[in-house]
Amino acid sequence: METLLANLALGFSVAFSLENLTFALLGAFIGTAIGVLPGIGPVATISLLLPITFGMSPTTAIIMLAGIYYGAQYGGSTTAILLNLPGEVSSVVTVIEGYKMARNGRAGAALATAALGSFFAGSVATVVVAASGPLLTSIALSFGPADYFSLMFLGLIISAVLAQGSIVKGIGMVVLGVGLGLVGTDVQTGQQRFTFGVPELSDGVDFVAIAMGMFGIAEIILNLERPESRNVLTNKVGSLYLTREEFRRAVPSVLRGTLLGTVIGILPGGGASLSSFGSYMIERKVSKYRHLFGTGAIEGVAGPEAANNAAAQASFIPLLTLGIPANAVMALMVGALIIQGIQPGPRMVEAQPDLFWGLICSMWVGNLMLLIINLPMIGMWVKLLEVPYRHLYPAIMIFCAIGMYSINNNVFDVYLMVLFGLFGYLCSKVKLEGAPLLIGFVLGPMMEEHLRRAMLLSRGDVMVFVERPISASMLAISAIALLAMMLPNLRAGKEKAMAEGG
Amino acid sequence: MSGHLTRRALAGGAALLATPRLARAQAWPSGPIRLVVPFAPGGSTDLTARLVAEGLGQRLGVPIIVENRPGAGATTGTQVVADAAPDGQTLVMSNIASHAISPALYPNLRYDPVTSFTHIAMVITNPSAWVVNKDSGIKNLADLVQAAKARPGGLDMATSGAGSSNHLMVVRFCELAGIEHTHVPFRGAGPAMVAVIAGQVTMMSDSLPSAASHIRAGTVRPIAMSSAERHPGFPDVPTFREQGFDLSSTSWFALSGPAGMAPAVVERLHREVMAVIATPTNQRRFAEMGGTPGDMTPAEFSAFVASEVARWAPVVRASGATVG
Known part of the structure; x- marks a missing residue:
């Protein structure tokens, strides 16, 4: 405990230097700005800014890059809530309730919830990372391929329930999502699958193309079709901040989301996205206000936002203790460190204590900066909704197209996005949900990869899934969930609950 | 010119x-x-x-x-x-x-x-470095060949992806040594290294820049270097040629x-x-x-x-x- 305090003191002394504070603020600001531009993600920004960091001290450089990362995460939630545009996997579920809240005139409250929930989750996760990083690493290492498979299987099973209409349609969309996820080069053999000879498809369909198409573009088409709904947003902006009632409702969801995000975030690969999906499911099952889900429930914003921020923080653990980046942004940060002559890895804690602890404390500082930047700006963001559609929609389309192009510098992805926009429009016409499709798209290929790896390593013995305790318990929970869905009498009860949820 | x-x-x-x-x-x-x-x-x-x-x-x-x-x-x-x-x-x-x-x-x-x-x-x-899990008991390529012969389907060998130069090195090595192997490809070197550290996969062929920090930290054990001569940064790690396999790749x-x-x-x-x-x-x-x-x-x-x-x-x- 004393060493922890001493370490944190060292960290804060680093993070609170004028230079580092300035760059943390600058990073958070740039991150927020690019986060609200649809599709222009942190990867593109950080790679553009990388050369600037060559001249900085490594600690300052990494603090600024981390600021961009958090800022972009938060900015992504802003567009998800206001414009139905999820730019990141983790904001897909924020869209579901957040955009409905915005349509109900509670955009300000949704944004404030996201900011406060993220800040709280970030603060808790920072302490957890500082106190038990190495311990958590050993937990992450104990997850083998079989365990990952079972965890993701569980995720897919419960994601079918995400659909607000019929279970069959939900499962159908999950399966379609899994199918889309299989497009591209097979990891195991290098074979091309479902690419139809199109070279641009050999690395798969880009997540952003599906997400922006299915949600953002489809929503624009839908809105243009219904002129009478155009005034809904502008007329009912409502109070900018949270009412006492809303605050009270959000608190338990934030707590649950934080816990879930911190636990799942340490798993390299997919931790952050799983945690926000998972949190939404939990809220929908256990919240006292679950009957309001689907109409703009604040719990559906508070929980997932807290979970994804906690997970984003916790995903630094594998990077800092193992030197293994959990995603593309982390890979760029490793790159920045290597260029500075620092090899991230197990020895970093001892070799560069000021960098290690400075970064951990700057995570918290970065979250604080985001709160400072964003709370006053909520009024401005909400004003964005008052921009007439004839100006707003072309602007969104242009930014979507630029953002999409900038990911791979490839026009093909822009066409794909348009295609998914049309598909998303058709889906809403026949009441098919986009969220289960995206979850299938993200989890399906990971699940396949872990399944095949587990089978390779066990030489084809399926018993490996039930012999490992972690895997066995995940499968048991999945079986219970499946049974609950399939047993006719239980299912009737579920449908009743769904009907209540509207 | x-x-x-x-x-x-x-x-x-x-x-x-x-x-x-x-x-x-x-x-x-x-x-x-x-x-x-x-x-x-x-x-x-x-x-x-x-x-x-x-x-x-x-x-x-x-x-x-x-x-x-x-x-x-x-x-x-x-x-x-x-x-x-x-x-x-x-x-x-x-x-x-x-x-x-x-x-x-x-x-x-x-x-x-x-x-x-x-x-x-x-x-x-x-060059590439071949690393093994540190509790695997494998100290050199001869041990690796022996362990591969003892396990049905050969040894589990991780790489950063199918068709990568590291994968192809594994293929070539197993041809030379006359052993079987089970290729376990990952999406990138990072996750593959985690699997080796955790002991899920015994061995990995990884390019030196990404393996270097793990070797220096002692979380995995290097058994061979694919350069023609010993690498100046890792003078203790023998080459493939020194261990009797005519294989070098950079x-x-x-x-x-x-x-x-x-x-x-x-x-x-x-x-x-x-x-x-x-x-x-x-x-x-x-x-x-x-x-x-x-x-x-x-x-x-x-x-x-x-x-x-x-x-x-x-x-x-x-x-x-x-x-x-």
């Missing part, structure tokens, strides 16, 4: 003829230079490109824009440069995937790794442009790249990453690419990996 310049300078009568070429050389660079990286940001190709871009931009006095065009085993971005005008404004970070392995892997490739390009300068080369990152670039531009670029990688800071960075700075003339580099293509084609066939 310098011979060419001297000859031109001496031949006064050729001045008229040489003028347009000279003018073209002086006009270069005519604006920002595009450096295409055929991989996503954050990888070793990307990092090397950004290091080169920084120094080269300063020396040439124009910005170098690094443009990531990932996809299809590095062939998407490489094709873009093969199709570009040979005016020296568009270059590619060529590498073992785009110019040695993918030509054998992708039968429908539109570029020829040798004739579609002007090969300019080798930037950095690095991964490389280099600078190339479209076919038909003006010799004067090529000469200038080669000279400046050599100057950039010779700075003490970059030498230190390369050493930290476990790489060796390149040292080849453009002609030598071209011949090297041709030899790489010839060398990997049969291994790709043996691995059974094909695309398309």
